[in-house]
Amino acid sequence: MTDSVVKYLRCPKCASVIRQIDNQKSLLCDGAKRHCYDIAASGYVNLSPEHSGGGDSKGAVRSRADFLDSGAYAPVLKTIAETLGKYLPDGGCVIDAGCGEGYYSCGIAERGYAVLGFDLSKEAVLSASKRARREGRAETLFAVSSVYSLPVGNGVASAVVNIFAPCVEAEYCRVLKEGGLLLVAYAGEDHLLGMKRAMYEKVYANEERADMPKEMKLLEEVSVKYLLRLEDKQRICDLFTMTPYYWRTSPTDREKLEALSELETEIDIKIAVYRKEGKT
Numbered sequence: 001m002t003d004s005v006v007k008y009l010r011c012p013k014c015a016s017v018i019r020q021i022d023n024q025k026s027l028l029c030d031g032a033k034r035h036c037y038d039i040a041a042s043g044y045v046n047l048s049p050e051h052s053g054g055g056d057s058k059g060a061v062r063s064r065a066d067f068l069d070s071g072a073y074a075p076v077l078k079t080i081a082e083t084l085g086k087y088l089p090d091g092g093c094v095i096d097a098g099c100g101e102g103y104y105s106c107g108i109a110e111r112g113y114a115v116l117g118f119d120l121s122k123e124a125v126l127s128a129s130k131r132a133r134r135e136g137r138a139e140t141l142f143a144v145s146s147v148y149s150l151p152v153g154n155g156v157a158s159a160v161v162n163i164f165a166p167c168v169e170a171e172y173c174r175v176l177k178e179g180g181l182l183l184v185a186y187a188g189e190d191h192l193l194g195m196k197r198a199m200y201e202k203v204y205a206n207e208e209r210a211d212m213p214k215e216m217k218l219l220e221e222v223s224v225k226y227l228l229r230l231e232d233k234q235r236i237c238d239l240f241t242m243t244p245y246y247w248r249t250s251p252t253d254r255e256k257l258e259a260l261s262e263l264e265t266e267i268d269i270k271i272a273v274y275r276k277e278g279k280t
Contacts, residue, residue, distance in 0.1 A: 001020075001039070001138075002139060003019075004114060005093075005114050005139060005140065006018060006020055008114075008152050009152055009153075010029075010153045011029035012049045012145065012149065012151040013035050014029060014033065016031030017029065018030075018037075018151075025038070026039060040129070042126055042129045042130050042133070043129040043133055044126055044142045044144070046122065046143065046144040047118075047143040047151040048144045048145050048146065049149075054120045054121065055121025055122070055124060056100070056123060056124050057123060058123040060241055060242065060246075061121065061124045061127050063238040063241035064103075064238070064241070064242040065127055066234075066238050067238035067239055068101070068103040069103070072228055072230070072235070075224055076224050076267075077107040079222060079224050080107075080108070080161065080163070080183060080185060080271060081107060081111050083271060083273060084108065084111070084159060084161070084181075084183065085111060088113070088181065091114070091158075092113060092159065093113070093115075093116070093157045093158050094115050094116075094157065094159045094161060095115075095116050095118070095152065095159070095160045095175060096115060096116070096118070096161050096163070097118060097160055097168070098163065098166065099118060099119045099128055100164075100165075101128050101131065102117055102129070102131045102132060102142060103131070105117040105128060105140060105142070106128075106137050109132070109139055113159075114139045114140075115137075115139065115140045116142075116143070118144075118146075118151075119142075119144065119145070120146055121144075122144050125144050128142040129142045147162075147165060147166055148168050150171060150175055155174075155176065155177050155180075157176050157177065157180055158177060158181070159176075159180060159181040159182070159183065160180070160183070161182075161185070162182065164185060164186065164187070167209070167213065168211075169182075169211075169213040169215060169216065173216065177276070178276060178278075179275060179276060179277070181273060181274065181275055181276075182213060182276070183272070183274075185271045186269070186272075188206065188268030188269055188270045189206050190205065190206075190266045191266065191267065192239075192245075192266065192267075193265065193268075194227075194265030194266055195236075195239065195240065195243075199245075216275060216276055216277070217274060217275045218272060219273045220272075220273050221270060221271070221272050221273070222270070222272075223268070223269070223270055224267065224269045224271065226267050227264055227265070227266060227267070228267050229264045230263045230265075231261070231262045232261075233261055236260055236263045237257075239265075240257055
């Protein structure tokens with residue numbers, strides 16, 4: 001991480017400005033109590049006030065990273081980056097709220113944006129920081145933090161991207177500049193229908209999200225749709241592991257999917273673009 005991204009941070013305990021010290025091994029706030037946060041060897045920092053565990057496990061993070069590295073969701077990243085470029089052609093600070101293992105964060109940083117990624121999972125943030133170093137993304141910063149209380153200042157971000165994570169409109173509006181953008185990526189009606197058909201007797205279309213912004217101005221909605229064919233048992237397992245179905249599928253239905261050596265399923269992802277205008 002560089003000072004050019006650290007400057008956006010605020011102490012999660014007292015909201016004071018944060019700066020790097022000790023040869024970039026720690027972060028120290030300017031508040032009266034001088035709260036200090038160690039930077040891990042891999043480059044991430046824990047800015048969760050409770051310092052508690054949570055989020056995806058190491059195995060789940062590894063499965064997601066392997067699946068995304070295969071290029072299966074490359075069209076999704078491409079569309080998100082192109083949409084950002086359409087509205088923010090001159091770069092800026094982008095917050096990835098719920099960044100996971102950093103696939104989208106680093107892909108956005110590649111386009112010239114300064115990116116701050118936050119996730120509740122220490123394992124995910126660790127993976128993201130390693131990815132950033134591997135890809136040479138110096139203008140990134142990854143930290144453990146809840147998306148409900150981001151450790152950044154008011155009105156600092158040009159955009160927030162929210163990809164398959166809780167959408168917290170009030171908090172995202174707090175960190176966005178006036179005129180700033182919020183990109184929400186979520187499952188469309190037909191997303192992963194093929195995978196669900198392989199497991200369940202009754203298959204239902206995905207429902208509309210209940211946490212979409214209500215006060216911000218909707219600028220456009222973009223759809224990413226294609227058929228994904230997987231011809232490897234491990235890739236099928238990786239896809240399943242990174243979905244909510246992993247936690248609510250019975251062992252019997254799970255075995256149906258694990259028996260497959262190939263799978264064809266629909267990818268249907270919606271990207272909704274909102275703008276912060278006036279009071280929200």
